[in-house]
Amino acid sequence: MDAGMAAAPEDPETAAGSLLSPDQLLAAIAGRLAEPLPLIAWARELGDLHAALISAVSNPRRPPPEVTETALHADIAKVIDKINSWAVFYVRHSRCARRHTHSFGEVISHVAKTYAEAWWTVLHTDCEELRHSAWVHLGEVREGYAQLIGDIRDGRVQLPLGWRGIRHTRQNDSSFTKQETDGAEEHQGKQ
Secondary structure, eight states: OOTTOOOOOSSHHHHHHTSOOHHHHHHHHHTOOOOOOHHHHHHHHHHHHHHHHHHHHHOTTSSOTTSOHHHHHHHHHHHHHHHHHHHHHHSOOOTTSEEOSSOHHHHHHHHHHHHHHHHHHHHHOOOHHHHHHHHHHHHHHHHHHHHHHHHHHTTOEEOOOOOOOHHHHHHHOHHHHHHHHHHHHHHHHHO
16 A cells, blocks of 8 residues: 555545545645645645646756656656555445546646646736636636536546556566567668
C-alpha cells in the first residue's frame, strides 16, 4: 500500500466524505488548502505540474534541462496513479452504475490542467474575450466535477481504475524497447 494511503474505510459514508468538494479541490490545486490529506497534496502537485508544463511548452529553452515536457508528463502520470490507487479504497464503486470514461486521478488532473490553463490565460493575454472564455470553461469543469461527485456519492456512476497508456507500457517493456532499438540500428546501418 502507498505510504500516503490510510487503511480502507469501513463504510460508504466515510468514502463519500473523503472526496473533495469542487471548492476544496480548486483551493487544493491553488495551494490554499493546507490539511494533511493525501488527495489535497496530490491535487496541489498536479496543479504545479500542469503549470510547469505550460511553461515548458511555451518556453522550451527556458527551463532547466531536467524539466522537460516528457519528464513533466511522466510526473503527472505518477500522481494520477497515486490518486487512482487511493480511489480504489476511498471512492465508492457501484457495480450496477453507468460507467464513466476517466479514472478519478484523470478527472483530478483534468481539473488541475484546466485551472492552470485558465490562470495562465488570465495572466498572459490582453484579449478580454479569451480571458472570459477561460473562466467560463473553468466554471464548466468545476460544475462537471460537482455533478460527478454527486453521482459517485449516490452510486450512479462507476469510475474505471485507470491505465497509464501505451507510452508507459512501451517504456516498461524492455524486450520490446530493445528489439525496437536493435531494429532501428540495423535499419540505419543499411542506409
